[in-house]
Amino acid sequence: MRIIKLGASITASNDKDAAALRARLKESGTLLVNVMSSAGSGKTTLLSRLICDLPDFDIGVMEADIESDVDAKTIEALGATAIQVHTGGMCHMDAGMTTAAFDEMGGTHDLVFLENVGNLICPAEYDTGAGCNLMILSVPEGDDKPLKYPLMFRESDVLVITKTDALDYFDFDMDRCIERARFLNPKIAVFPVSAKTGEGMQPLEAWLREALDKWRN
């Protein structure tokens, strides 16, 4: 596992950088999934489960954090390629930073997950060059989050609602949450899952397989 330190990209043309990275990824048949959520919503636990459940895929993970390398160590222990990105205090990844991390990771992969900085706001504002934006909302965070952080829901292709094993414990109305998310983004795919028990993972995994097929065709 390597650790690289990145600051904000010098270029102002983030969209241009994002398009360039996306073209490279398309060429190589690698689907880059930008995983965004608040801190502590279970990004690493979800990715760990996906790595175990998709052994036929060559998976790479870029872990973006302000500090620490606990998540990259967790991922690496599962046999996937992991690279830790330290963002130098930055609250999000941009396309230039993502490209640098992708270059540093090297190798060829079917799926690369960018575990973005834990933050429900800023990462939604930057196109990283990913082929797919996947956001996570965990049950303990509450079903009102689409009302408060609408941009993240608008920018995401898929919403994974995690920690459903804790549904009995929290006042979380699943239908209301999904309705609020779809009001903002009618096309968003929604998967309620428990990465802990594995419940609900299969439809999400089927969706990812299909997304990779589409990306390659």
Added chain:
Amino acid sequence: MRIIKLGASITASNDKDAAALRARLKESGTLLVNVMSSAGSGKTTLLSRLICDLPDFDIGVMEADIESDVDAKTIEALGATAIQVHTGGMCHMDAGMTTAAFDEMGGTHDLVFLENVGNLICPAEYDTGAGCNLMILSVPEGDDKPLKYPLMFRESDVLVITKTDALDYFDFDMDRCIERARFLNPKIAVFPVSAKTGEGMQPLEAWLREALDKWRN
């Protein structure tokens, strides 16, 4: 309840604005508490409990959100003065925005809580002019957060660990979390609480009473 829309302060001298607001608050004997946490960690639930438990205090709440007014409505229903601040997409409050919100709120209060934007990163970088920084970490977020978001722990006077009623349900080591927080900030006061059941609230409330006394002397 009023809703005001604020963008970033024009002035670059945030520290100067913060000092000016703090001087005004000192003069009027009002303790401004800057409440920071990730999205969904229970800021509004904690404030609701404090309002109910401290009936002898005149309390005002400034709710900062990118969108929606659900939290301000909740607070107002408890009889406290509530003002909703829409930050215009900004992921944090600065001193100029806080001053504008405080002016708009008006009246005289013993305690004013600024419920900052739900974000464990950016709000820690801006002095709002508050007399006290209170951060919340909820049990479902995990005990590793001090490792990943150290600045927030360094900048806070008090750490409230919420949702302790869910401790049996999550893999959260309270001692390890507190040790990690104190490693970053040896002076931080720590209160594990359940705002839902009321457990642990009394010591936090005693601490707030003492903080107000100190602020006024």
